[in-house]
Amino acid sequence: MNNRYSRQELFSPIGKGGQERIFNKHVLIIGAGALGSGCAEALVRAGIGKLTIVDRDYVEWSNLQRQQLYSEEDAKNRLPKVIAAKNRLLAINSSVAIEAIIADASVLELEDWAKKVNLMIDATDNFETRMILNDVSQKVGIPWIYGACVGSYGISYTIIPEKTPCLSCLVETVPLGGLTCDTAGIISPAVNMVVSYQMSEALKILVGDLDSLRNKLVSFDLWKNQYSAIQVDKLKKVDCPSCGKERSYPFLSFENQTKTAVLCGRDSVQIRPSSQTVRDLEALEQLLAKQGGTVQRNPYLLSYSAPPHRLVVFKDGRVLVHGTKDISEAKAVYHRYLG
């Protein structure tokens, strides 16, 4: 045994006992963008036993400015983010079991995954998935750590079922619109700050030091030099539909899920078929090649360029339509080429 964790064990709130507990834990990270990259690297370096990381997207050049796990090679090859992440994470620490899942985190899958882990880390880029994550956390009874950032601003909150308010208590409705990485951009220090808040709380939970949790909603703006931490316990609602006495987990019901999503930071729309399918990418490649335009394929996805749009088709049937933020335009393009 080498001494790779010695400095972390010397930190007395963790110690050798805490290190052992970290090694016996399994964490799920939803999203492998900027926050997901940072959180995954932190957990893997800290010696987490098992990490499951889920993402629906692939690496692009515009990711490299802040998504620390990815390289130019990954962008050139349009590697799915979780595959590129897994390669890099195993190079950092080969003793961690890493499960990379290329998928959209939907209700059924999330519930399944959540049952197997000790903690969930939010590294998503949208509120729809966060509200599902929040309901799943309450239903399964495991904590999750909200984190988000835009521009130079970031925010984080740790949600412990049966103890703290949940995200539904805090936001009441799903925030629509507002700033995204598309409109306001993002700088990497803001990402790293949120990652630091999320990962300190994660380590406390993993070693079992719940008394040290921050217990406050924290936000900051690194450009405007602002910081705020608010005690939000009073906002816990007895009649909350997600964590209250007569809860119904509204975000787990089918009606509250949309099948299309505009991706943050990208001029793109994702379309997900209503039933699970496995696409034969080879056959599709031949079909599309006859339509004109350029087709490229790797083992995970197919990219079809038909200016001004570009379609990326994943094996699980999901399609990203690039070159538009308009859902109906994206659907039209989808149906034009894919039926």
Place this chain on the structure above:
Amino acid sequence: MNVLLNGESIQLPEHVVLVSDVLKHYEIHDKVVVVEVNGEILTSVEHQSTRLSDKDKIEIVHFVGGG
């Protein structure tokens, strides 16, 4: 009046009287926010009814979705 907003001393214009006015003044009224005044957290209904006074300490956190 002069208030301490997220740790910064701010001179608010005269027409800003309620917490909801502050949100409008900073153009964050259409966002989901959590507001604390002098250590007391407010529910969203209380944003419309809470009057501010000179030297109040206000903390505003708004929710964002990027990641």
